Amino acid sequence: MNILGISAFYHDSAAALIRDGKIIAAAQEERFSRKKHDERFPFHAVRYCLHEGKIGPDDLDAVAFYDKPIQKFERLLQTYFATAPRGLKSFMMAMPIWIREKLWIPLEIENSLEQCGVKPERELYFPEHHESHAASAFYPSPYQTSAILTVDGVGEWATSTLGHGQGHDLKIISDLHFPHSLGLLYSAFTYFTGFKVNSGEYKLMGLAPYGEPRYVKQIYDHLISVREDGSFKLNMEYFNYMAGLTMTNDKFGELFGGPARKSETDIGQREMDLARSIQVVTEEIVLKMARHLHKITGEKNLCMAGGVALNCVANGRLLREGPFENVWIQPAAGDAGGALGAALTVWYHVKGNPRQANGVKDSMQGSYLGPNFDDEVEAFLKAKGYPAKKLAGGEWATTIAKVMAEENVVGLVQGRMEFGPRALGGRSIVGDPRSEKMQSVMNLKIKYRESFRPFAPSCCRDKVSEYFEHDRESPYMLLVAPVRKDLWTNLTDEQKRIMKDPDLCKRVNVARSTLPAITHVDYSARIQTVERDVNQKYYDLIKAFGDLTGVYCIINTSFNVRGEPIVCTPEDAYRCFMRTEMDYLVLGDFLLSKKDQPEWADKVDWRKDYVLD
Amino acid sequence: MNTWPWKALGPALPERKPMPMRVKATIQAVVMGLVGFAVYKIWGHLIGPAIVWSLALLVLIGGWLVPSIFHGFEKFGAKLAFWVASGLTWGLLVPFFYITFTFGRLVLVVRGLDPMDRAFPDAGRDTFWTPRPPVPSMDQYRKQH
Numbered sequence: 001m002n003i004l005g006i007s008a009f010y011h012d013s014a015a016a017l018i019r020d021g022k023i024i025a026a027a028q029e030e031r032f033s034r035k036k037h038d039e040r041f042p043f044h045a046v047r048y049c050l051h052e053g054k055i056g057p058d059d060l061d062a063v064a065f066y067d068k069p070i071q072k073f074e075r076l077l078q079t080y081f082a083t084a085p086r087g088l089k090s091f092m093m094a095m096p097i098w099i100r101e102k103l104w105i106p107l108e109i110e111n112s113l114e115q116c117g118v119k120p121e122r123e124l125y126f127p128e129h130h131e132s133h134a135a136s137a138f139y140p141s142p143y144q145t146s147a148i149l150t151v152d153g154v155g156e157w158a159t160s161t162l163g164h165g166q167g168h169d170l171k172i173i174s175d176l177h178f179p180h181s182l183g184l185l186y187s188a189f190t191y192f193t194g195f196k197v198n199s200g201e202y203k204l205m206g207l208a209p210y211g212e213p214r215y216v217k218q219i220y221d222h223l224i225s226v227r228e229d230g231s232f233k234l235n236m237e238y239f240n241y242m243a244g245l246t247m248t249n250d251k252f253g254e255l256f257g258g259p260a261r262k263s264e265t266d267i268g269q270r271e272m273d274l275a276r277s278i279q280v281v282t283e284e285i286v287l288k289m290a291r292h293l294h295k296i297t298g299e300k301n302l303c304m305a306g307g308v309a310l311n312c313v314a315n316g317r318l319l320r321e322g323p324f325e326n327v328w329i330q331p332a333a334g335d336a337g338g339a340l341g342a343a344l345t346v347w348y349h350v351k352g353n354p355r356q357a358n359g360v361k362d363s364m365q366g367s368y369l370g371p372n373f374d375d376e377v378e379a380f381l382k383a384k385g386y387p388a389k390k391l392a393g394g395e396w397a398t399t400i401a402k403v404m405a406e407e408n409v410v411g412l413v414q415g416r417m418e419f420g421p422r423a424l425g426g427r428s429i430v431g432d433p434r435s436e437k438m439q440s441v442m443n444l445k446i447k448y449r450e451s452f453r454p455f456a457p458s459c460c461r462d463k464v465s466e467y468f469e470h471d472r473e474s475p476y477m478l479l480v481a482p483v484r485k486d487l488w489t490n491l492t493d494e495q496k497r498i499m500k501d502p503d504l505c506k507r508v509n510v511a512r513s514t515l516p517a518i519t520h521v522d523y524s525a526r527i528q529t530v531e532r533d534v535n536q537k538y539y540d541l542i543k544a545f546g547d548l549t550g551v552y553c554i555i556n557t558s559f560n561v562r563g564e565p566i567v568c569t570p571e572d573a574y575r576c577f578m579r580t581e582m583d584y585l586v587l588g589d590f591l592l593s594k595k596d597q598p599e600w601a602d603k604v605d606w607r608k609d610y611v612l613d
Numbered sequence: 614m615n616t617w618p619w620k621a622l623g624p625a626l627p628e629r630k631p632m633p634m635r636v637k638a639t640i641q642a643v644v645m646g647l648v649g650f651a652v653y654k655i656w657g658h659l660i661g662p663a664i665v666w667s668l669a670l671l672v673l674i675g676g677w678l679v680p681s682i683f684h685g686f687e688k689f690g691a692k693l694a695f696w697v698a699s700g701l702t703w704g705l706l707v708p709f710f711y712i713t714f715t716f717g718r719l720v721l722v723v724r725g726l727d728p729m730d731r732a733f734p735d736a737g738r739d740t741f742w743t744p745r746p747p748v749p750s751m752d753q754y755r756k757q758h
């Protein structure tokens with residue numbers, strides 16, 4: 001039985017295809033449309049999934065959409081009833097889109113299936129938003145039974161849910177309702193500190209280690225009322241997201257000593273302290289929720305999804321201090337993953353098909369669920385006339401490792417594209433973590449940004465505890481753990497002085513460990529562990545780098561420039577390679593050196609192609 | 614060269630061939646002519662219809678002989694359509710918003726109800742978790758609500 005899952009119309013639309021419960025393909029629309037966080041109906045992603053599954057006109061059995069649009073619409077109307085006569089602007093912005101698109105989802109699905117050559121008369125399902133998140137967390141997890149926690153901005157009404165998965169059965173036990181939302185609280189601080197809502201949350205988390213938790217008491221005293229079981233209510237007198245176009249109001253500004261920071265202006269101590277404070281509050285609430293969930297389910301395993309589950313600092317703390325022995329987080333924890341969850345809900349929960357987890361490995365296949373172009377690279381290079389060297393067998397890993405060890409920056413496109421927001425070695429830019437200059441080179445010459453966040457390390461699974469206070473899997477870069485103390489360096493007086501510099505980019509460039517490019521100012525790192533049976537080529541590359549240098553870790557950052565979606569095709573990759581100061585590009589089995597390439601002339605100012613995130 | 618097969622899968626998106634300019638201009642001129650005629654027949658005035666007929670003639674000449682004139686009319690028409698559509702949207706939705714939601718809000722306030730449960734800090738409650746009733750039947754998954 002083939003089931004297509006779709007998520008759309010909020011942010012990060014996506015499609016996923018499962019066959020008899022096995023995940024065949026999943027991808028986000030942004031990778032094909034080249035519009036970051038593309039929220040439009042995921043026509044290209046649907047098209048890709050059907051192609052990957054070789055779905056003929058009669059082969060698709062069901063389509064599952066990741067939420068209940070009418071319930072969402074009802075919540076919207078109820079919100080206006082609760083806030084009128086305020087809310088006109090928001091109403092005028094929302095209504096035309098609802099009337100034009102969001103109320104006609106079955107028609108959109110039929111149209112796109114028809115265009116893909118598939119007969120559109122399929123069973124249509126609409127699981128609830130958080131049920132889709134919960135399903136995306138539990139069904140692919142390695143656990144036969146598990147507690148399930150979902151936390152995000154908002155679905156229909158729910159903003160967090162506690163659930164229990166047993167075999168093929170998934171039950172949502174209880175939930176918190178809009179407008180009381182941990183995701184929206186975090187987004188309110190994201191907005192107030194001058195970052196973009198729905199994409200800047202990651203930056204806020206990265207900013208937190210620079211600050212002090214000075215505002216925690218104020219947050220608890222004025223903004224949120226939390227119970228011991230992790231449930232909470234927000235004081236809506238301080239927020240504007242119900243009726244307005246901003247997340248916070250003037251009263252919120254008064255509480256924190258002035259208006260919100262304007263985007264792209266200097267980040268001050270207040271913003272750093274706010275970042276740290278909301279991070280602390282978020283972690284405490286997630287921990288309380290987890291303890292309560294542990295108590296009511298008695299499970300030793302926890303599965304998580306929803307946008308807040310991408311907060312890898314909170315996840316790391318949950319793993320270290322929480323009550324669960326094992327924690328598994330869906331790599332596409334945001335709304336994109338809802339497409340997968342919706343399809344899995346139909347197969348397991350609605351159709352009642354049996355499920356047997358093996359207790360060790362999840363069924364996400366490393367999240368490498370997108371298109372693979374390795375077999376077409378040669379034809380592409382020939383057609384375009386781009387000089388490249390074919391690397392055969394073991395030479396592939398050793399040659400790339402060698403150029404990396406010479407402080408070159410390498411773009412890596414091999415195997416299937418990742419599903420979810422992180423690049424995991426399929427569409428990555430990689431480099432030498434020992435290099436002191438790599439951090440600023442990658443930031444300024446490749447990503448075209450100045451970042452106060454360090455890069456993340458990819459590390460051989462069997463070597464991870466040699467570098468980090470961490471001895472488990474973290475295949476999806478969703479856990480943060482401390483760098484081992486014996487790798488820390490003693491800071492010189494000059495370095496200590498720089499660590500107080502108001503320019504955060506200078507601070508992050510201070511070498512705090514023997515792996516400076518991946519060590520944050522609080523000596524933490526966002527780890528990806530790589531296993532050979534999941535991504536053989538990527539593992540071999542890291543191992544070859546380790547055999548050469550003694551360090552079985554490399555820098556891994558997403559293959560894109562600021563504001564651009566991660567590259568999908570070799571064509572996207574070559575364009576990004578030539579527009580930036582990357583030194584080498586790997587396309588499947590081929591290595592391209594920048595020096596050998598024909599001159600690249602951009603006719604347009606390509607930086608204007610992408611809206612800064 | 615089509616290198617990436619997912620792009621080639623299935624029939625290509627239906628390509629809409631634009632209507633030839635001359636056909637478009639003729640149709641538009643005829644429609645305008647008929648509108649002018651209807652106005653003349655109903656109200657008996659000649660000035661308004663004469664203006665419409667003159668414009669129709671210009672559209673026809675533009676479409677057949679001077680494309681720049683026709684394109685100018687097209688641009689103006691598109692802008693006019695946008696403003697009319699926006700005007701209608703605002704004209705309908707704004708009164709709807711204020712009448713429906715403000716009245717609804719008043720009813721909620723009078724009855725002491727808050728669908729958003731905003732009482733804060735709501736000290737009397739031990740928990741804010743709401744138990745989720747079991748899904749009544751699998752048919753529920755077929756519904757959008």
Ligand SMILES: [Fe+2]
Nearest residue numbers: 152154334335
């Ligand atoms: Fe969500």
